[in-house]
Amino acid sequence: MPGPMTRAAKILAIESSCDETACAVVEGLQVRASIIASQVEIHAAFGGVVPELASRHHLTAAVPVLRAAVEAAGVTFAELDGLAVTEGPGLVGALLVGVQLAQGLALATGLPLHGIHHMEGHLLSPFLGDAEITAREFVPHLALSVSGGHSELVLVAGLGDYRVLGCTRDDAAGEAFDKVAKLLGLGYPGGPVIDRLAAEGDSTAFRFPRAMLADRERFEFSFSGLKTALSVHLDKHGQPSSRAALADLCASFQAAVVEVLVAKARLARRKFACKAMTIVGGVSANRGLREAMAAAAAADGFELWTPALRYCGDNAAMIGAAAALRVQAGRTPAVQVFASRAIDEPRGVTA
Numbered sequence: 429m430p431g432p433m434t435r436a437a438k439i440l441a442i443e444s445s446c447d448e449t450a451c452a453v454v455e456g457l458q459v460r461a462s463i464i465a466s467q468v469e470i471h472a473a474f475g476g477v478v479p480e481l482a483s484r485h486h487l488t489a490a491v492p493v494l495r496a497a498v499e500a501a502g503v504t505f506a507e508l509d510g511l512a513v514t515e516g517p518g519l520v521g522a523l524l525v526g527v528q529l530a531q532g533l534a535l536a537t538g539l540p541l542h543g544i545h546h547m548e549g550h551l552l553s554p555f556l557g558d559a560e561i562t563a564r565e566f567v568p569h570l571a572l573s574v575s576g577g578h579s580e581l582v583l584v585a586g587l588g589d590y591r592v593l594g595c596t597r598d599d600a601a602g603e604a605f606d607k608v609a610k611l612l613g614l615g616y617p618g619g620p621v622i623d624r625l626a627a628e629g630d631s632t633a634f635r636f637p638r639a640m641l642a643d644r645e646r647f648e649f650s651f652s653g654l655k656t657a658l659s660v661h662l663d664k665h666g667q668p669s670s671r672a673a674l675a676d677l678c679a680s681f682q683a684a685v686v687e688v689l690v691a692k693a694r695l696a697r698r699k700f701a702c703k704a705m706t707i708v709g710g711v712s713a714n715r716g717l718r719e720a721m722a723a724a725a726a727a728d729g730f731e732l733w734t735p736a737l738r739y740c741g742d743n744a745a746m747i748g749a750a751a752a753l754r755v756q757a758g759r760t761p762a763v764q765v766f767a768s769r770a771i772d773e774p775r776g777v778t779a
Contacts, residue, residue, distance in 0.1 A: 445518025594647030
């Protein structure tokens with residue numbers, strides 16, 4: 429096994445796990461370039477991501493995005509220390525586009541290829557590109573990971589040392605936001621729209637259920653019942669008749685989601701005596717969640733780290749950062765991406 433690298437590793441990374449084709453060049457935790465081609469407009473007509481369409485658009489976007497990232501970073505392949513690619517979890521067809529591109533580059537350049545678990549990338553996203561954060565030691569902390577596909581609490585003991593304390597039993601938080609937005613006719617993606625409307629509304633206007641909130645021993649979530657409760661409300665009362673009524677409904681729904689996420693996170697932090705916490709994933713951009721967690725941090729006396737808004741969603745910079753830290757620690761890259769294991773099996777993550 430190679431020894432630790434004394435300088436920051438330069439990594440070219442590719443991310444294609446869902447509907448964003450992304451490529452980045454990082455130097456340690458500093459981002460030299462981050463290019464993302466979004467497919468939001470393509471999938472908006474269907475109210476969600478269509479896997480086959482996502483795969484096809486990755487095929488056409490992958491090479492242009494790669495070229496743009498390399499040009500923006502001003503690097504040559506000879507200057508790189510390695511390549512990185514998201515190996516899972518995600519949409520199989522979409523992942524394969526990124527993996528095949530990365531494997532081709534590895535063969536052509538002779539650079540080592542690191543297969544990175546998507547969630548490890550998100551766990552590192554708060555440390556990207558911020559001199560104040562990246563100057564700190566990578567200390568143990570609790571991570572609240574919330575997105576369209578994930579809602580979980582993870583104890584981060586160090587690089588590659590992660591313990592999942594609890595996760596959603598049904599819908600992820602971001603999925604619930606998007607499904608409720610669809611019920612309200614707000615389009616896709618719905619989370620940002622609900623967040624904007626919630627800022628105008630009264631979060632106490634309606635009382636929606638807070639599932640599993642009373643269970644203080646388990647750090648699990650459930651959001652399908654909340655979604656159903658809002659659907660039943662619409663069946664009884666119809667669609668909101670004004671923007672103000674719509675804002676009240678969005679604020680009440682968002683308050684229910686945020687209260688559960690924050691309460692469970694606070695319980696886990698206390699139990700495991702974590703002095704710091706992060707919020708990561710697409711829903712970490714939610715204004716209501718950020719404000720509520722910041723208030724909790726002030727009340728409980730812990731540090732709160734959040735990603736820059738541009739790194740909350742899927743991006744390749746976080747994948748590159750995970751690989752860069754592994755290179756700097758002297759970790760050997762995966763011999764073969766997707767080698768004889770399920771793509772959704774976390775590398776180095778213990779349940």
